[in-house]
Amino acid sequence: MKYASIGPISIYLPERIETNQQLQDEFPAWDMDLIQTKTGIASRHIAAPDECASDLGVRAAERLFEEHNVDPQSIDFLLFCTQTPDYPLPTTACLMQQRLGLRVSCGALDFNLGCSGFIYGLSLAEGLIRAGVAKRVLFITAETYSKYIDADDRSLRTIFGDGAAATLIDASSEPTLDGFQFGTDGSGADTLMVADGGARPEKDALTPRHRKRWGSRLYMDGPALINFTVGAIPQLVKNIFSAAGIPNSEVELYLFHQATRKMLEQLQESLGVDSERMPIALENVGNTVSATIPLLIHGLRKEGRLQKGARHLLVGFGVGWSWGGCVWHDQYGSGA
CATH class of the missing domain: 3.40.47.10 (Thiolase/Chalcone synthase)
Structure with missing residues (x-):
């Protein structure tokens, strides 16, 4: 295998x-x-x-x-x-x-x-x-x-x-990836969306959850996304550790989707994780959506912060609503 x-x-x-x-x-x-x-x-x-x-x-x-x-x-x-x-x-x-x-x-x-x-x-x-x-x-x-x-x-x-x-x-x-867990809640689809450009007619299209304040094609309800994240992710983390069969003490870093500092700090608090274990690295790149976690890993490798053989927690969450995570046993590390 x-x-x-x-x-x-x-x-x-x-x-x-x-x-x-x-x-x-x-x-x-x-x-x-x-x-x-x-x-x-x-x-x-x-x-x-x-x-x-x-x-x-x-x-x-x-x-x-x-x-x-x-x-x-x-x-x-x-x-x-x-x-x-x-x-x-x-x-x-x-x-x-x-x-x-x-x-x-x-x-x-x-x-x-x-x-x-x-x-x-x-x-x-x-x-x-x-x-x-x-x-x-x-x-x-x-x-x-x-x-x-x-x-x-x-x-x-x-x-x-x-x-x-x-x-x-x-x-x-x-095996290097373990404990995969996922979640989906389509009731939150109207909190982060681009409704045009697809095949569905405008009269039937998904509409923003609240009043649309800006003219952008992209709509985001930030408070709803924070509430969803803080509610769903702690349970996801528990499920990942349970599925992987390890305690959280065996994980060195919590490598999370880099949404905003406010959201990540709220997750640090709700999970009881200090800032050293959950790095925030979006100051000079912003929220790059699907690319945030590999950008984070790339940056930590350059800084020499990922040790070969260490275990880390990977978690993504957001638009959809969609979320998922796993435990990663890093065979590559910073110096490879």
Whole structure:
């Protein structure tokens, strides 16, 4: 039996950086000091008008191939998680297969999940490898939420950034991902949504839970999302440890979706976890949706904070409502 193991990760962030000072200059009435205190975000990378999620993902994958000497022909399956695909169809992963020079015998799949997407992708890769369908999976997460946000939208423009991560997942003789647990509650779909661009007629489309204050295509009810998260995630964490058969003392770090500082600090408090065990690392990238967890892992590796052989808790949560998590036994570490 073979199992999935998280290997090297490479990232790509758009060249344009939008700082809080720039937003303050553009909108003098915005209290950017207060906003930064709540969000923990000082700047974000923003995709160019002609730069889409596939472009970010391809650049991240190309860096992965170059930085870690990975042969594109060795990839058996491409998984691409995004909520900002290039087109409704064709599948963006198929376009990326051609651009990256992957084999035509390589599988390629898009899936539309946001903040829980990295966890779901890991479970899909685990299934492919356990089933013997693939030995090496390229898992790309990339988002350009900025394309859904109006320039004067104070609630969203100060939070979301664009970015991509390419994660190599190889077959391992030992299990490294354990205790997978998931949750779904579609009753929260109207708290974070883009209702246009699909096939459903406007007259029948999902509507925002409360009054829409801004003109952005993207709508978010922040308080409802915080309440959902603080209510659902502590139980999820208990279920993960129970399924993995280990106490929380055996886990070094809680690597959570990087939503906002306020949300993560509330989770730290409700879980009784100190800040050293639940790192917050979104100051210079913002909330990059499906890419936050691999961006976090990449940054911690560069800082030398992930020890080979250590166990960590991975948890994602958000749009859908959707949530999931697992215990990760890191065979790669910071120095590999």
